[in-house]
Amino acid sequence: MPAHNSMNVAVDFVTIAVLCVLMVAAVLRPREGKRNTLFIVAVLLQGIAVTGDLLAWAFVDWPDGSLLLPAHVSNMVACTVAPLACLAFSALGYTLATGYRQVRGAAARVLCCATVLLVLVELCLPLAGAFAPTFDEASRAAAFSGDFLYGLPYNLMILQLLFVFAMIVLQPVYTPLWRSGMALVLFGVPFAGFALENVVHAVALSYPAMAVALLISCAAMQREQEEQLSYKELELSRARNAALMAQIEPHFVANSLLAIEQLCVEDPPKAREAVQSFARYLRNNFEAMGEEGVIPLSRELAHAKSYVALEMADPSNNVSVRFCISEAAQFALVPPLSVQPLVENAVRHGVGRRREGGTVWVVAAVEEPQNMLVVTVQDDGVGFDVRELERGRKNSDESLAIGSLKGGRSLGLRNVRERLDLICQGTLDVASGPNGTCVTMRVPQDVARKCAVRGGMS
Incomplete structure (x- = not known):
């Protein structure tokens, strides 16, 4: 050949x-x-x-x-x-x-x-x-x-x-x-x-x-x-995030309306002030619901403080909430409705269940050189069984349904944990015992800033 x-x-x-x-x-x-x-x-x-x-x-x-x-x-x-x-x-x-x-x-x-x-x-x-x-x-x-x-x-x-x-x-x-x-x-x-x-x-x-x-x-x-698979995963994450946000919204509104209803019976003038606080709270809440990605921690703290003001309108509420926020943490980025649900859980399901009341501490600082925002919400309330939350972590869909029946604390914590992971790869650690609960939220700021750029935040 x-x-x-x-x-x-x-x-x-x-x-x-x-x-x-x-x-x-x-x-x-x-x-x-x-x-x-x-x-x-x-x-x-x-x-x-x-x-x-x-x-x-x-x-x-x-x-x-x-x-x-x-x-x-x-x-x-x-x-x-x-x-x-x-x-x-x-x-x-x-x-x-x-x-x-x-x-x-x-x-x-x-x-x-x-x-x-x-x-x-x-x-x-x-x-x-x-x-x-x-x-x-x-x-x-x-x-x-x-x-x-x-x-x-x-x-x-x-x-x-x-x-x-x-x-x-x-x-x-x-x-x-x-x-x-x-x-x-x-x-x-x-x-x-x-x-x-x-x-x-x-x-x-x-x-x-x-x-x-x-x-x-x-x-x-x-x-x-x-690329199409990544886009579908992103859309799925957004849909999941929207579903979690939708689960949080009625939880907030129902609790607030119940508090105002009680004030209308016991103290009408205070009820008027509570309605005004509730209006501010709803405005902040709906603005946060419309946000995609991340927002400054200062905005999230303002929302949490409006919730605290609504709770303090009840004279029988013997709860104190103290904020200790570093200057650098004020400008850090967090997902919307991340800190406020933690404060609400601590007030309503922690110290709120103690007859003598209690105190909630909110501490935030940025750790260097990891550039990691660390927010700690600690209370001296009754505590709860953390194993219920961990079981929900293994089977999210089933645990959400169970949580909605058993009580709001585990439901709110699971929602915040999943949203932190979906939006900015953040984490949420919970430790609880007879003397209270400590919830630690960590948000990597490098990832959060990338999320802010994708979302068009200036």
Whole structure:
């Protein structure tokens, strides 16, 4: 077998191996339906074309010449299937570059029709030379010079790639720059392969070039799928966050209305003041509910203090709340409705359950060099069983339902803990005993600032 024939067989063999890997990857890790189907069809057709080319090069120089006819048939199969493989790849590249966008614009539609006509011509041309008397390097060289019809489909496929790329460029709808760059690479690689094959006639470079382009498209599909998955996870986190916020809101409102109802019976003037405090509290609460991401700790503390003022309106409430906030902590970032629920839990379910009342301490500081905001809410109340909270941590959905029935403390703490983790990778540690409860919230400020940038906070 001549050296160039052996080289073509080796190149085709490696190309088939790459295509097999791509096919296995497409089958074992299926992506979104239509695009993955296009990818599988393109790989399958390209595999058939390369196999035909490999057999043609292997059979053409058989010692007794008995396999010359199978060589021509194999080459005809390769030349017939190759345009279809190129068409499938072009459709795949178009969807990757435009995001399934339909063909728009008169010029793009004309190019689309021209591409279809090119494919029809390409499918008919191999039949004209199916049983040519010779098949060697000279014949292939003549083919690309226009004397032999075998090579014409490859030249037409160059036009096909150019037409489809022009369709992408001529789309009247804006195409992101990264998609345009990806299209340039996807179509540039096989175009270069076809162009080089016109120069180096003895080696079929178009097939490995198309395999490389399919490999690039596979990587692009994988990256796009990962981005879509990340986006879906973000949306799921936002939905979960919204659900948790919705669970907190009726909890606040119900407790406040019950307190005002009691004041209306026992002390109407105080009830009027409580209504005003409640109005301020609701305004702060609804503003916090509308926030996405993080807010300054000073705003969250103002909201907590409005809640405390509402509680202090009850003369029978023997509770004291003390704040000790460092100057640096005032400007730190926290999720909305993170500190206020902790203060409410300490007041209502901690010291509020003691007949003699008690004290709640709220301490906040920024630890260096970790740049970690640490907020501690401690009370000398009755305490509770922390194991209930830890059980809820293992099975969030079930524990939320149980917590809503058993009492507000574990429900509020679980909500705050989950929101801290979802929004800014914060943590919430709880220690409780007969002499009170200590809740420690940690918020990494580096992560919180990134969250603020994504949310558009200045």
